[in-house]
Amino acid sequence: xxxxxxxxxxxxxxxxxxxxxxxxxxxxxxxxxxxxxxxxxxxxxxxxxxxxxxxxxxxxxxxxxxxxxxxxxxxxxxxxxxxxxxxxxxxxxxxxxxxxxxxxxxxxxxxxxxxxxxxxxxxxxxxxxxxxxxxxxxxxxxxxxxxxxxxxxxxxxx
Amino acid sequence: xxxxxxxxxxxxxxxxxxxxxxxxxxxxxxxxxxxxxxxxxxxxxxxxxxxxxxxxxxxxxxxxxxxxxxxxxxxxxxxxxxxxxxxxxxxxxxxxxxxxxxxxxxxxxxxxxxxxxxxxxxxxxxxxxxxxxxxxxxxxxxxxxxxxxxxxxxxxxx
Amino acid sequence: xxxxxxxxxxxxxxxxxxxxxxxxxxxxxxxxxxxxxxxxxxxxxxxxxxxxxxxxxxxxxxxxxxxxxxxxxxxxxxxxxxxxxxxxxxxxxxxxxxxxxxxxxxxxxxxxxxxxxxxxxxxxxxxxxxxxxxxxxxxxxxxxxxxxxxxxxxxxxx
Amino acid sequence: xxxxxxxxxxxxxxxxxxxxxxxxxxxxxxxxxxxxxxxxxxxxxxxxxxxxxxxxxxxxxxxxxxxxxxxxxxxxxxxxxxxxxxxxxxxxxxxxxxxxxxxxxxxxxxxxxxxxxxxxxxxxxxxxxxxxxxxxxxxxxxxxxxxxxxxxxxxxxx
Amino acid sequence: xxxxxxxxxxxxxxxxxxxxxxxxxxxxxxxxxxxxxxxxxxxxxxxxxxxxxxxxxxxxxxxxxxxxxxxxxxxxxxxxxxxxxxxxxxxxxxxxxxxxxxxxxxxxxxxxxxxxxxxxxxxxxxxxxxxxxxxxxxxxxxxxxxxxxxxxxxxxxx
Amino acid sequence: xxxxxxxxxxxxxxxxxxxxxxxxxxxxxxxxxxxxxxxxxxxxxxxxxxxxxxxxxxxxxxxxxxxxxxxxxxxxxxxxxxxxxxxxxxxxxxxxxxxxxxxxxxxxxxxxxxxxxxxxxxxxxxxxxxxxxxxxxxxxxxxxxxxxxxxxxxxxxx
Numbered sequence: 001x002x003x004x005x006x007x008x009x010x011x012x013x014x015x016x017x018x019x020x021x022x023x024x025x026x027x028x029x030x031x032x033x034x035x036x037x038x039x040x041x042x043x044x045x046x047x048x049x050x051x052x053x054x055x056x057x058x059x060x061x062x063x064x065x066x067x068x069x070x071x072x073x074x075x076x077x078x079x080x081x082x083x084x085x086x087x088x089x090x091x092x093x094x095x096x097x098x099x100x101x102x103x104x105x106x107x108x109x110x111x112x113x114x115x116x117x118x119x120x121x122x123x124x125x126x127x128x129x130x131x132x133x134x135x136x137x138x139x140x141x142x143x144x145x146x147x148x149x150x151x152x153x154x155x156x157x158x
Numbered sequence: 159x160x161x162x163x164x165x166x167x168x169x170x171x172x173x174x175x176x177x178x179x180x181x182x183x184x185x186x187x188x189x190x191x192x193x194x195x196x197x198x199x200x201x202x203x204x205x206x207x208x209x210x211x212x213x214x215x216x217x218x219x220x221x222x223x224x225x226x227x228x229x230x231x232x233x234x235x236x237x238x239x240x241x242x243x244x245x246x247x248x249x250x251x252x253x254x255x256x257x258x259x260x261x262x263x264x265x266x267x268x269x270x271x272x273x274x275x276x277x278x279x280x281x282x283x284x285x286x287x288x289x290x291x292x293x294x295x296x297x298x299x300x301x302x303x304x305x306x307x308x309x310x311x312x313x314x315x316x
Numbered sequence: 317x318x319x320x321x322x323x324x325x326x327x328x329x330x331x332x333x334x335x336x337x338x339x340x341x342x343x344x345x346x347x348x349x350x351x352x353x354x355x356x357x358x359x360x361x362x363x364x365x366x367x368x369x370x371x372x373x374x375x376x377x378x379x380x381x382x383x384x385x386x387x388x389x390x391x392x393x394x395x396x397x398x399x400x401x402x403x404x405x406x407x408x409x410x411x412x413x414x415x416x417x418x419x420x421x422x423x424x425x426x427x428x429x430x431x432x433x434x435x436x437x438x439x440x441x442x443x444x445x446x447x448x449x450x451x452x453x454x455x456x457x458x459x460x461x462x463x464x465x466x467x468x469x470x471x472x473x474x
Numbered sequence: 475x476x477x478x479x480x481x482x483x484x485x486x487x488x489x490x491x492x493x494x495x496x497x498x499x500x501x502x503x504x505x506x507x508x509x510x511x512x513x514x515x516x517x518x519x520x521x522x523x524x525x526x527x528x529x530x531x532x533x534x535x536x537x538x539x540x541x542x543x544x545x546x547x548x549x550x551x552x553x554x555x556x557x558x559x560x561x562x563x564x565x566x567x568x569x570x571x572x573x574x575x576x577x578x579x580x581x582x583x584x585x586x587x588x589x590x591x592x593x594x595x596x597x598x599x600x601x602x603x604x605x606x607x608x609x610x611x612x613x614x615x616x617x618x619x620x621x622x623x624x625x626x627x628x629x630x631x632x
Numbered sequence: 633x634x635x636x637x638x639x640x641x642x643x644x645x646x647x648x649x650x651x652x653x654x655x656x657x658x659x660x661x662x663x664x665x666x667x668x669x670x671x672x673x674x675x676x677x678x679x680x681x682x683x684x685x686x687x688x689x690x691x692x693x694x695x696x697x698x699x700x701x702x703x704x705x706x707x708x709x710x711x712x713x714x715x716x717x718x719x720x721x722x723x724x725x726x727x728x729x730x731x732x733x734x735x736x737x738x739x740x741x742x743x744x745x746x747x748x749x750x751x752x753x754x755x756x757x758x759x760x761x762x763x764x765x766x767x768x769x770x771x772x773x774x775x776x777x778x779x780x781x782x783x784x785x786x787x788x789x790x
Numbered sequence: 791x792x793x794x795x796x797x798x799x800x801x802x803x804x805x806x807x808x809x810x811x812x813x814x815x816x817x818x819x820x821x822x823x824x825x826x827x828x829x830x831x832x833x834x835x836x837x838x839x840x841x842x843x844x845x846x847x848x849x850x851x852x853x854x855x856x857x858x859x860x861x862x863x864x865x866x867x868x869x870x871x872x873x874x875x876x877x878x879x880x881x882x883x884x885x886x887x888x889x890x891x892x893x894x895x896x897x898x899x900x901x902x903x904x905x906x907x908x909x910x911x912x913x914x915x916x917x918x919x920x921x922x923x924x925x926x927x928x929x930x931x932x933x934x935x936x937x938x939x940x941x942x943x944x945x946x947x948x
Binding site: 003 | 668670671678696700703704706707710711738739
């Protein structure tokens with residue numbers, strides 16, 4: 001039986017395109033035999049006190065809620081083996097950017113996963129530099145997380 | 159005479175709104191007596207071999223150029239005293255996000271500077287958490303960089 | 317069968333109260349199915365050359381002994397998955413404080429474990445801030461170390 | 475004129491002995507020509523919203539207040555050149571311990587300052603190991619912070 | 633069945649003596665039941681695009697090749713549990729030195745492995761200080777990587 | 791008057807060639823107006839208790855001496871603004887390698903300085919990757935340490 005790794009699942013859920021990529025990447029991880037998804041960290045499932053700010057906008061200004069959710073995500077990154085960023089070149093996300101910088105500092109292997117149809121489009125220079133590898137979503141199911149190698153994103157920067 | 163600090167000037171230059179904020183923040187730093195702007199790091203002035211990719215799009219795929227520009231920016235962050243992010247809540251930038259994460263790891267004081275008219279609007283949770291303080295552009299000229307204190311962004315998160 | 321984690325067991329052994337908490341926490345870990353206690357690090361069992369300074373006070377001034385024991389403990393922290401601090405609010409310990417700061421820098425999940433009767437009493441602000449979670453000893457046996465989450469200490473600071 | 479360094483002034487203020495050491499160390503720094511005390515960080519002067527919990531015990535449970543004061547102190551450490559710990563061997567402090575661990579991770583020079591009459595008494599092993607030097611309070615006024623060297627604490631550990 | 637650890641295998645392959653030590657250490661790891669060699673990182677097997685510069689000297693000046701191979705090795709260190717340096721006191725290697733410094737920063741357990749006939753000969757002070765333990769090649773097969781302890785190199789420095 | 795920076799002067803002193811490079815680099819720093827040499831750290835001048843092991847070989851096995859000298863050098867690196875490595879491509883040094891790795895972790899700007907006649911010769915891949923810039927000794931006197939930029943070593947790797 002295969003050894004398995006845990007991941008921090010960095011991905012947006014704010015529009016249709018993000019949701020499609022989110023689900024496709026999640027499904028690939030479920031079927032990847034080198035992944036321990038049960039013990040991985042999914043930010044959407046880990047908001048403080050299970051409060052979702054879109055349903056409870058009064059928490060938008062709650063510093064206790066924000067601090068705990070922020071630190072929860074940092075805890076998720078440092079406690080996981082791998083940092084995954086589901087990356088849409090045309091909808092880049094500042095929060096994912098910061099998570100990538102933190103994951104780099106914590107010595108995590110950083111893998112960007114890009115929808116097949118977007119792979120190769122220009123991405124931000126700092127995301128290009130911080131990642132240890134960048135693959136298509138269709139490659140995620142078969143990716144061997146026990147042998148995490150470096151490679152360049154095979155596309156442009158801006 | 160005042161002691162002075164150097165900054166890494168994290169700011170976008172891709173549209174009118176960004177350009178206005180860029181110039182306003184730069185002007186405030188020029189007039190701030192606690193800032194040594196001459197020895198500060200401005201990414202726009204430090205692209206490898208002085209090549210600007212908007213004028214030379216063939217460099218979009220040049221890995222040597224990308225590596226050197228990326229590492230140049232990391233060098234700018236680690237060699238400066240302070241990390242400044244000119245921050246537009248409605249135009250957040252993944253590259254700035256990654257720079258904030260890296261600056262946090264390097265132990266830099268992180269200051270977000272927000273246009274007065276945007277101050278208070280919701281910002282990404284990870285930017286909210288990573289910054290040590292967040293002020294209006296109009297407060298930048300008088301900010302004492304020799305006494306960098308912590309405070310919360312006085313606005314919402316999402 | 318459950319995946320297991322190793323811990324660095326930060327706990328004092330200098331008086332009766334500490335010894336009771338030490339034993340109760342150790343027993344809970346022995347019975348926790350997510351813990352690999354055999355490969356965990358217990359400082360009391362890892363003094364250099366198996367010399368205990370209370371029996372051999374001449375080592376109190378031995379810099380070789382002190383260096384090796386100090387570095388042994390740092391090695392234990394960095395080589396373990398989790399940092400546990402058995403924490404007595406009324407008998408806080410500077411050595412545990414330093415270990416918590418080092419564990420934070422190494423990206424370890426930091427769990428404070430407090431005797432049930434003391435849980436809620438004020439603790440030092442820096443211990444409050446550095447921990448990723450703080451639970452009662454009675455909760456330790458059932459704690460799932462494969463899903464380490466953030467939460468605040470449910471008590472006061474001073 | 476001499477170059478000057480800023481310090482994070484780690485010291486307790488909870489009883490007479492601590493207060494005497496606090497004042498003696500502060501006075502020595504005021505007279506040390508290599509110190510820029512004006513721009514140094516004194517935790518007692520930097521509690522969030524200038525609220526002191528001993529006067530306002532209702533803040534003991536306020537997580538916003540605690541978070542901001544905790545992060546204020548971390549900001550003070552990372553933004554200062556030097557970490558000073560006023561260290562009483564018989565009244566060691568867990569909060570100072572954690573600050574020492576954090577300062578080590580941030581690459582700060584760590585100096586313990588011990589009252590003359592206590593110098594040489596046993597100190598905790600982790601404090602012994604983490605400091606880069608340890609001197610008497612009477613040596614603080616003349617200490618050259620522009621030439622920070624390593625040396626062992628000239629006393630015992632326990 | 634034993635738990636296993638992955639290693640970064642830092643070792644030279646440039647002359648006979650290095651090759652003998654390389655093979656002896658590799659064989660010991662193969663037979664060590666606490667090692668997962670399949671998922672470990674061997675630099676010689678991970679040069680970018682499988683290009684070996686000794687066969688293709690035109691890559692000596694290729695910055696893309698150099699960047700990717702350099703980052704590949706850093707990825708190998710941060711993604712492995714343990715840093716092993718096969719260490720020949722009379723043929724010390726600057727590249728291994730830098731890898732040791734990087735591994736220290738990433739919180740890896742650092743083990744130097746020295747040929748039996750060379751064990752005890754003087755080694756560089758910085759290698760002496762950075763390692764967490766140093767053993768003979770003959771001890772490597774039986775070394776328990778699940779209980780990584782600190783010890784000094786039992787030999788001289790220069 | 792110019793702002794000045796302190797350096798950690800990493801350079802060997804074990805043979806004629808090293809000594810020539812050592813002296814030439816030191817002279818260039820003395821004449822560089824952006825350098826504060828008085829407060830810089832020169833390892834040769836900072837051996838513990840001023841004991842030189844070549845004159846006192848009995849210290850080769852003294853763990854107190856080795857620990858203090860090792861930690862002295864680490865203190866020098868973390869307390870200086872800049873890490874300089876006087877680098878001889880044909881006489882690379884494992885100790886300098888480790889110092890480079892440590893300096894990288896501490897966020898120091900890393901400058902390799904190579905004798906003019908050796909500039910361009912192949913250097914170790916890890917040294918190539920870790921440095922932020924690499925210049926000739928003849929360029930050191932005029933190098934502006936207040937504007938530390940990234941560039942590649944203009945030579946080969948192996």
